[in-house]
Amino acid sequence: MTFLPTPSQTVGPFYGYALPFTGGGNIAPAGEPGTITVHGQVFDGAGAPVPDALLEFWQPAPDGSRTGAPGSLRRDAVTGAVVGRTGVEFTGFGRVATDADGRYVLRTLPPGGVPYISVCVFARGLLHHLFTRAYLPHLTDPATEPLLRSLPEHRRATLLAVREREGVHRFDVRLQDDGVHEETVFLAFE
Amino acid sequence: MTANPLVLTQDVISAEIDQARRAYAEELKEGAEPRPHPARGYRPYRSSVARHPRQPLVVVGDPDAVELSGPVFGVTDITDLDSDLTRQHLGEPLGERMQVTGRVADRDGRPVRGQLVEIWQANSAGRYAHQRDQHPAPLDPHFTGVGRCLTDDQGRYTFTTIKPGPYPWRNHLNAWRPAHIHFSLFGTAFTQRLVTQMYFPGDPLFEYDPILQSVTDEAARSRLVATYDHSLSSPEWALGYRWDIVLDGPAATWIEEGR
Numbered sequence: 001m002t003f004l005p006t007p008s009q010t011v012g013p014f015y016g017y018a019l020p021f022t023g024g025g026n027i028a029p030a031g032e033p034g035t036i037t038v039h040g041q042v043f044d045g046a047g048a049p050v051p052d053a054l055l056e057f058w059q060p061a062p063d064g065s066r067t068g069a070p071g072s073l074r075r076d077a078v079t080g081a082v083v084g085r086t087g088v089e090f091t092g093f094g095r096v097a098t099d100a101d102g103r104y105v106l107r108t109l110p111p112g113g114v115p116y117i118s119v120c121v122f123a124r125g126l127l128h129h130l131f132t133r134a135y136l137p138h139l140t141d142p143a144t145e146p147l148l149r150s151l152p153e154h155r156r157a158t159l160l161a162v163r164e165r166e167g168v169h170r171f172d173v174r175l176q177d178d179g180v181h182e183e184t185v186f187l188a189f190e
Numbered sequence: 191m192t193a194n195p196l197v198l199t200q201d202v203i204s205a206e207i208d209q210a211r212r213a214y215a216e217e218l219k220e221g222a223e224p225r226p227h228p229a230r231g232y233r234p235y236r237s238s239v240a241r242h243p244r245q246p247l248v249v250v251g252d253p254d255a256v257e258l259s260g261p262v263f264g265v266t267d268i269t270d271l272d273s274d275l276t277r278q279h280l281g282e283p284l285g286e287r288m289q290v291t292g293r294v295a296d297r298d299g300r301p302v303r304g305q306l307v308e309i310w311q312a313n314s315a316g317r318y319a320h321q322r323d324q325h326p327a328p329l330d331p332h333f334t335g336v337g338r339c340l341t342d343d344q345g346r347y348t349f350t351t352i353k354p355g356p357y358p359w360r361n362h363l364n365a366w367r368p369a370h371i372h373f374s375l376f377g378t379a380f381t382q383r384l385v386t387q388m389y390f391p392g393d394p395l396f397e398y399d400p401i402l403q404s405v406t407d408e409a410a411r412s413r414l415v416a417t418y419d420h421s422l423s424s425p426e427w428a429l430g431y432r433w434d435i436v437l438d439g440p441a442a443t444w445i446e447e448g449r
Binding site: 003004005006007008009010011012013014015016017018019044045046048050056058059060066067068069070071072073074075076077080091092093111114116118120122123124125126127128129130131146147150151155175176177183184185186187188189190 | 226227228229230232235237238239240241242243244245247248249250251252255256257258259260261262263264265266267268269271272278295296297298299306308309310312318319320322323334335336337338372374380381383384385386387401402404405407409410411413414435436437438439440
């Protein structure tokens with residue numbers, strides 16, 4: 001028997017009460033030394049910020065573990081409100097809706113074993129989500145990383161976060177070439 | 191009355207839908223593989239035009255890819271009330287009470303156990319509890335339209351809710367979305383992530399809707415429509431629908447993953 005996939009449909013504009021949650025971008029426990037900030041904007045093919053995109057992030061823990069942990073959306077059993085991660089387990093999962101200026105901010109710990117954070121992009125107008133990777137420059141050797149090596153220089157650059165200062169990196173997502181900026185490399189997994 | 195060429199009519203959109211469908215049929219005839227998912231650039235859905243990549247996706251064949259594992263969720267991530275959208279306020283929402291249940295499986299048919307299912311929807315009048323929804327239909331103070339649950343050990347989910355209403359949108363003049371419930375699903379791998387929409391059988395708006403029709407494969411499109419199942423209806427209480435979901439995408443093998 002074959003199991004045929006359920007087709008994707010757009011996330012639309014009205015997921016606001018359902019998907020984003022307070023602290024969704026704070027994967028790192030508050031005050032944890034070594035916390036890094038990855039932030040940026042999502043742009044469309046006109047070069048305009050996308051104010052209704054939803055970004056999800058998935059990464060190994062600093063020790064390289066890829067099992068994740070429950071508790072990203074941990075809730076208060078009395079009120080149902082999100083109470084935030086415990087700060088003990090590293091869940092590896094983050095979710096941030098872009099703001100009115102298309103911006104997102106992620107605070108996390110460096111991934112162990114790989115130099116990248118996996119990113120999944122949803123938006124109104126996007127009928128099927130897109131995967132990409134934010135490679136962290138201080139962890140990445142483009143000469144040895146198979147995906148980066150396979151790409152021409154101008155394409156590769158779209159996957160490399162840009163170091164702004166110690167512990168702060170910028171990673172923009174461009175859904176489409178706007179005539180000035182290169183479109184982000186998006187990935188398929190087989 | 192002469193048509194205003196500046197107004198995008200349903201006729202124009204419907205002609206584009208038809209054109210995309212015929213182009214897909216030609217592709218199949220020439221031996222292309224069936225495409226279960228919508229093309230990201232689908233012109234009848236105007237918002238897709240500037241929001242899809244023009245370059246082909248880059249295939250990652252790395253068996254050590256992080257994306258072959260994925261986030262996990264647990265009992266702390268949900269509360270008991272989350273799967274019943276009719277009990278989240280002091281009073282009962284208006285509308286046709288219903289339950290929807292189904293099984294989540296991966297593309298090999300294995301149940302997706304203990305994973306997070308999230309839903310959101312308009313109220314029975316076709317209005318979302320969202321300040322950017324300007325449709326002049328009443329908000330329901332007893333309905334937010336948001337639910338979540340974990341799949342059980344057979345991969346099943348169940349929600350109690352009210353049937354959402356259809357609503358207008360501004361893709362083109364007189365554009366209406368068929369009634370639908372948004373679903374968000376996780377598999378055991380990030381690659382299996384799925385956000386989609388469930389529709390109701392027999393909706394007369396199907397053929398006019400560029401979002402549903404973006405799935406140009408007819409068989410695939412039919413998999414987005416739930417089945418009314420009388421055995422799932424509860425006497426004096428609620429109508430029952432069944433909708434099974436199959437997640438696409440590779441995952442690490444169970445032996446490697448151990449969960």
